[in-house]
Amino acid sequence: MPEAILPIVLIISMVTFKLLRKKYEYALSARIAMAVMLVAAGIAHFVYAQGMTLMIPKFIPVRKEIVYITGILEITGAIVLLIPGWQKTAGWLLILFFILILPANIHAAVEHINMKTADFTGNGPWYLWYRIPLQLFFIGWIYFSCIRLPDRLK
Secondary structure: HHHHHHHHHHHHHHHHHHHHOOOOOHHHHHHHHHHHHHHHHHHHHHHOOHHHHHHOOOOOOHHHHHHHHHHHHHHHHHHHHOOOOOOOHHHHHHEEEEEEEHHHHHHHOOOOEEOOEEEEEOOOOOHHHHHHHHHHHHHHHHHHHOOOOOOHHO
16 A cells, blocks of 8 residues: 555654754655655556556546556656655645545445456445545645645654
8 A cells, every 4th residue: 555655754764864964854754755655656557557547437538548647647746746945836736636536536436446456346435434534634744744834844
């Protein structure tokens, strides 16, 4: 699960900054963790393209192309998150991205889509009890590490 990357990379980054710079870099560590997760998720768009194509309703044309484009957008977003001066712009665009992909996740849950096996053996609607709060968590993570940095985390 790509979301498991977040806490692991966050801790590694914070410890690394503490050792090298003698202080914790909370917001930067959070952006690095999100960037690594986005790269992993972006790569998954190419590895599991067939299953992710099923996540998009059939009435939408060029579904496979959309999967590839969104994978590229995730990887691009990861890079831009780490460019000084671009964090707020990247943050707002990623928040918009997380909101826009939620319908695909809802469709996948309703249709029992298994992204990895590209069939209809997925977990179904109960998955939304996990996925929707996870999307909100990602949005919060982006917001507080890119847009509205609490003073104690700068």
